[in-house]
Amino acid sequence: MTDPAIRASGLRKRYGDVQALDGLELSVDRGEFFGLLGPNGAGKTTFINTLVGLVHSDQGTAEVFGFDVEDDYREVRDRIGLAPQEFNVDRFFPIIEVLEHKAGYHGIPRDEARERAEEALKTVGIWDKRDTRFDWLSGGMKRRLMLARALVSDPDLLILDEPTAGVDVQLRHDLWDIINRMNDAGTTILLTTHYIEEAERLCDRVAIMDDGRKVEVATPDDLMARGTDTIVLELADPPRTAPRLDVDGVTDVELTDEGLSVTAMGGSQTAPAIMRELEAQGHTVASLDIRRASLEEVFVDMTRDERDYAEVSA
Amino acid sequence: MNPNATQLVTLVRREVLRFVRRPYNTFLPPIITNALYFSVFGVILGSRIGSIAGVSYIQFVLPGLVVLGAISDSFENASFTIFHGRWNEYIQAVTTSPMSNRSMVSAYVTASALRGVITSLLIIGVGLVFTSVPVSHPGYLVAFVLVITTLFGGLGVVGGLWASDFDYLTVMNQFILRPLVFFGAVFYSLDVLPPLWRSVSLLNPMVYMVNGVRYGMIGVTEIDPNTSLAVLTGVTVVVLSIDFALFKRGYGLTE
Ligand SMILES: Nc1ncnc2c1ncn2[C@@H]1O[C@H](COP(=O)(O)OP(=O)(O)OP(=O)(O)O)[C@@H](O)[C@H]1O
Numbered sequence: 017m018t019d020p021a022i023r024a025s026g027l028r029k030r031y032g033d034v035q036a037l038d039g040l041e042l043s044v045d046r047g048e049f050f051g052l053l054g055p056n057g058a059g060k061t062t063f064i065n066t067l068v069g070l071v072h073s074d075q076g077t078a079e080v081f082g083f084d085v086e087d088d089y090r091e092v093r094d095r096i097g098l099a100p101q102e103f104n105v106d107r108f109f110p111i112i113e114v115l116e117h118k119a120g121y122h123g124i125p126r127d128e129a130r131e132r133a134e135e136a137l138k139t140v141g142i143w144d145k146r147d148t149r150f151d152w153l154s155g156g157m158k159r160r161l162m163l164a165r166a167l168v169s170d171p172d173l174l175i176l177d178e179p180t181a182g183v184d185v186q187l188r189h190d191l192w193d194i195i196n197r198m199n200d201a202g203t204t205i206l207l208t209t210h211y212i213e214e215a216e217r218l219c220d221r222v223a224i225m226d227d228g229r230k231v232e233v234a235t236p237d238d239l240m241a242r243g244t245d246t247i248v249l250e251l252a253d254p255p256r257t258a259p260r261l262d263v264d265g266v267t268d269v270e271l272t273d274e275g276l277s278v279t280a281m282g283g284s285q286t287a288p289a290i291m292r293e294l295e296a297q298g299h300t301v302a303s304l305d306i307r308r309a310s311l312e313e314v315f316v317d318m319t320r321d322e323r324d325y326a327e328v329s330a
Numbered sequence: 331m332n333p334n335a336t337q338l339v340t341l342v343r344r345e346v347l348r349f350v351r352r353p354y355n356t357f358l359p360p361i362i363t364n365a366l367y368f369s370v371f372g373v374i375l376g377s378r379i380g381s382i383a384g385v386s387y388i389q390f391v392l393p394g395l396v397v398l399g400a401i402s403d404s405f406e407n408a409s410f411t412i413f414h415g416r417w418n419e420y421i422q423a424v425t426t427s428p429m430s431n432r433s434m435v436s437a438y439v440t441a442s443a444l445r446g447v448i449t450s451l452l453i454i455g456v457g458l459v460f461t462s463v464p465v466s467h468p469g470y471l472v473a474f475v476l477v478i479t480t481l482f483g484g485l486g487v488v489g490g491l492w493a494s495d496f497d498y499l500t501v502m503n504q505f506i507l508r509p510l511v512f513f514g515a516v517f518y519s520l521d522v523l524p525p526l527w528r529s530v531s532l533l534n535p536m537v538y539m540v541n542g543v544r545y546g547m548i549g550v551t552e553i554d555p556n557t558s559l560a561v562l563t564g565v566t567v568v569v570l571s572i573d574f575a576l577f578k579r580g581y582g583l584t585e
């Protein structure tokens with residue numbers, strides 16, 4: 017039985033006028049490091065909340081390791097460690113006890129819960145704050161605690177909803193190291209983030225969501241290849257008007273101060289053909305520079321106007 | 331311990347520690363309030379009232395005060411802990427855990443009932459400072475206190491899920507519980523009422539609780555204690571079923 021870590025099908029959720037989830041289809045493999053990107057309000061948090069039972073979807077189903085999130089809620093929640101976007105920590109207790117309690121809610125006996133709590137605090141580097149209450153932690157320490165609490169039950173699926181929002185560079189790298197190690201050890205990771213670089217660096221695959229739907233799923237490299245790259249060619253003998261280029265993938269040719277600027281899908285694949293074509297037309301290419309689309313640009317393209325994008329790719 | 335038991339025990343522990351570690355908020359108030367009640371109603375007024383139902387007024391009032399304290403604290407505990415957890419969202423640590431809905435409810439109600447039981451003991455303790463405290467039927471006393479605190483722990487869960495602001499908690503306590511208790515024969519015997527008011531009073535569920543505890547303590551009651559106990563147990567079972575159903579539906583907990 018190799019059910020995926022997460023399978024969502026036809027998920028819909030409406031809040032008043034807002035269709036937060038609009039028929040979401042998504043599948044995350046076991047052991048994968050999966051990124052969920054999308055603009056504010058895309059429905060990322062709503063989706064995550066349906067998995068842990070904080071949101072009851074209107075339609076559709078979601079499964080975690082083959083267990084239905086509603087019918088088999090205990091099986092599902094047993095396997096998930098969640099670091100939510102908003103802080104939701106028990107303020108009555110010092111943080112070490114907060115973690116012990118969380119482990120206990122997962123059925124871990126008290127002695128072991130204590131050990132796990134200590135270990136989790138050490139892992140995220142706030143062991144010296146163990147007797148402090150949540151309110152007295154700095155913002156970055158609070159984020160660390162959210163991760164520690166998600167880790168304490170040793171989950172098979174770690175869900176991190178914007179774990180690095182507003183944290184400094186050092187901490188961001190620390191968090192990356194920790195979750196990378198978890199992933200190497202076999203934990204499936206679902207990460208939402210607005211830092212595209214983070215997704216690019218960490219994720220095996222990313223899904224881009226908008227308006228409660230999945231717009232695209234691919235590896236970061238694949239996505240970037242779909243973006244339009246810019247190829248700037250310096251010609252030895254600059255022409256007066258931009259030459260016509262009859263090459264697959266080229267969408268625009270422009271004469272600029274720098275030289276000839278060619279816009280093309282998948283620049284590195286099309287560049288040789290462009291050079292051949294130019295030379296066939298009698299031009300001499302003096303230099304060539306490919307400026308790759310960043311994942312960020314691709315992302316902006318896809319979510320700003322996904323209908324246009326759909327036309328281009330169709 | 332099996333995982334289910336560990337889960338339940340953990341949440342009960344968390345809940346009990348929450349109130350045990352804040353004694354100035356949880357244990358001191360009933361001590362002070364009841365010391366005041368005893369001074370005014372028992373000592374100052376009591377000396378003029380003489381004896382009711384064969385005991386001194388202060389002894390007559392004591393069971394009523396136990397009920398008053400027990401129900402308001404068990405109700406307050408459950409409604410506060412649930413509402414506060416929802417308000418600050420930390421209840422999600424529980425509701426997104428693999429605990430069963432039944433376990434969650436059982437833990438909240440158990441801890442809240444325990445809070446009510448402790449309050450009862452504190453009030454009896456304060457009573458001992460002022461007078462001797464008879465215990466005629468210890469079995470009934472224990473049974474009534476347990477069923478009452480469980481019932482109000484269960485009602486507090488409903489209140490905590492329903493509340494959408496802190497005001498709701500105050501409203502429920504001050505405007506519903508207190509009046510019912512005050513007109514629940516805490517301070518007087520039903521015999522002193524005109525027949526009409528006596529009949530109306532019998533519609534007040536608190537009357538049965540006060541009489542039950544009073545029977546356990548001074549051995550005198552105006553209502554058959556077995557009937558009261560049976561009815562209260564029935565109502566408690568119904569309320570707990572409602573709690574389970576609300577948790578299952580995610581009422582107040584799930585969007
Ligand atoms: N409890 C709620 N009541 C009403 N509307 C809600 C509620 N929760 C979410 N929404 C709406 O649902 C939509 C999706 O919200 P969601 O929080 O899932 O977005 P998100 O992708 O996580 O955004 P962000 O990147 O800002 O965290 C938004 O339009 C939001 O306003």
Ligand SMILES: [Mg+2]
Nearest residue numbers: 060061062101
């Ligand atoms: Mg979000």
